[in-house]
Amino acid sequence: MVIDRSSANASRIPVVRVVNLEKVFDGRIHAVDKISFDVFEGEVFGFLGPNGAGKTTTISMLTTLTVPTSGSAEVLGLEVTDRPAEVRKVIGLVPQDLTVDDDLTGRENMELQATLYHVPAAVAKPRIDELLDLVGLTEPQDRYVKTYSGGMRKRLELAEGLIHRPRILFLDEPTLGLDVQTRASIWEHIRKLKSETNMTIFMTTHYLEEADSLCDRIAIIDHGKIVALESPENLKKAVGGDIIDLEFISCNESILDDIKGLPEVALIHGKCEGNRVKVRVPDSGVALPRILSMLFEKKIGIVSVSVRKPSLDQAFLEYTGKNLRDDEGGFDRAAAALQSRRRRG
């Protein structure tokens, strides 16, 4: 666990305070395993982890949809289990599943949402105009939602979550199953929201680049536990430098020893895997020429060389021992199933 040492947070008051929060299903599945964290006012806080890591369960507990097994979760000082009704008034949730009604128009969906959140009709009208404009749905607002694309629905969903000007907005997998362009446009809306208001945003995602580009701080969650909590920059720094991937004609222990012996090489990651060796160095620009010239001197044949700069991907691998991308096929199938399920209706 990486301890959050940024002194800026010390003086700030948390808007979400979670202590030893736990959720056990059927007495044995530890979906969320005694996690603790604070979310501070005005930040974008990300929960990053694979499917089944406990992200949605955590959001469900924080938004009063699921009762925790044990532990405490406070939202703006309100304990979620004791005062769910008050919590619901100050938060907004954009759930993973689309919740907009296909048989109503975009505007009708917004009007219904305004009623559900007790926004007076006189206030609701200009606010709906403003929010539809924010998410770029002014023109199609009177069309039935069933004629909307997946991205338009998601943007409508986002606008709905903002109707009562919540102090904290929860976004559960905001771009799940969306294409690259639509994803970028949702990110743009979230960034705009962050820069124009002081809203605190709590989001979950399994897309690394999403967490990287949007979040001020990221909690990496795996098997119900938080394994790291840091800013994206610090997470990447913690991984410690670049990775050089070398492929030899034939790899053996003596080559490994020669490379280890170089002063610029900090660490060997792994062994000969096939004919490949992964080397971690603080600065590949300095280390790579040294490695190559050493290999040339010893007349060791190289097939290929590649260099990877630190990414959140690697950080994730480092903390959880697995590659998030390996699982993605499964996620996208889940997203596709979700889409087709909607179409059937």
Next chain:
Amino acid sequence: MIRETLSLAARDLKKWLRTPMQIVVTLITPLFWLLLFGQAFNLNKLAASAGPVDLRVVFGGAPTYFSFMAIGQLAVIIMFTTLFSGVGLIWDRRFGFLTKLQVAPISRAVIPLSRVASSVVRSMIQASVVLIIAISFSYIHGLNGLEFGQGFGVLELLGLIGILVLLAAGFSALFVSLGLAIKNQETLFGLINLLNLPLMFTSSALFPISLMPGWLASIAKYNPITFAVDGVRQLVFNTSLGSAHSIGIDVLGIAVFSSLMIAIGTTLSRRALMRA
């Protein structure tokens, strides 16, 4: 709370009105019942074959079987309309709309109550169609029509509406509660199929209690549909001839049923809408 309930009920009705097929079904189904069942199923002769009897005693004050069954049909159509009031909840659960409601700062009771409200409106529209068709049959040569008793006026009409609204609310609450509790579409449809026949035939809606075997008659007397049609017949035909209960008991029975079902529905919503 009222504003949210009405808004959600309006959403429900909008969805209904925007499906043209639903409107066609709404208009055609009562016609089928009244024309095929009401005209063909001639209990007049059957009752008369037992000897000289006053049909009005057999048919709860109605002068003919058609007039008798037309009133019963008001209750039957209400039941058939409300049967499906819980199905929308299951779709809302599947499509995530229910999540939106669960996280909104509204009373949990709003969710079933809005469904009950929209279902009552829908069933009353259905019942009006039945009433209009039944009356219009009087003007078509060769068909039996609904004949009102003397003295049927505005007060009696309001009473009729009141009783039917209570019946619709009770049944809607019952089936909304089932939709809340069951969560699985196939199970709910199975249960709906299982329940509609006994509910209909253990009542005096389509068949007079006086002609039922004793065991069935004693069950039928306490079926909520019986309370409703028994009360409405006394208002429409302006007589207590052949009635199962006095009109006071009928109104009380249907009111108790309705309140009980609504109480169950709202209580259930607090539990069923929370994930464990």
